Amino acid sequence: MGGVCISSKSSPVIANTTKNEIKLKPTIPSRHSNTDKPWFDIQYHDKDCTRIMKPNEIKSMMLKPPNAVNKTDLNRILGSLIGLALGDALGAHVEFRPYQYLCEHPVSDLQEGGTWGLIKGQVFIKI
Structure with missing residues (x-):
């Protein structure tokens, strides 16, 4: 081919x-x-x-x-994708905030809004 x-x-x-x-x-x-x-x-x-x-x-x-697919590589890829989804879901509250701010104000509930105007818990994926 x-x-x-x-x-x-x-x-x-x-x-x-x-x-x-x-x-x-x-x-x-x-x-x-x-x-x-x-x-x-x-x-x-x-x-x-x-x-x-x-x-x-x-x-x-x-x-x-x-x-054969290397399981370590596959786990790293899956972890990255899950991290992206979690980042999108949390993004409205934590986007562009420094680490120290996040330590002082931990996320206890999902928030709406953010750069993309996502609803609570929504993941930004365009297919």
Whole structure:
């Protein structure tokens, strides 16, 4: 299906662009480029690295990961997502407040309002 091309050469060349396609020559390897985190690398449709996959094209490949998922990494990801949801729910009261203020005025009940005008306990997610 797709492949990953990495080159140590510099400066991308954009040529023969159309409305739906941009062709790039691979450039400097990504700072994330390594074998244990291939999802950070640009994914291509072909081995010549002429057509970059778009997110909706990668989605079907990501439904079932090719390798076992590291439970520690998965727990960190889930913890981050839960933290984001809690931050949104508490945000109206604690947003932009320093740590010391939060120690002196701990949250005892959810508040409405905040930057996004959320109702009590609402999480800010746009899908």
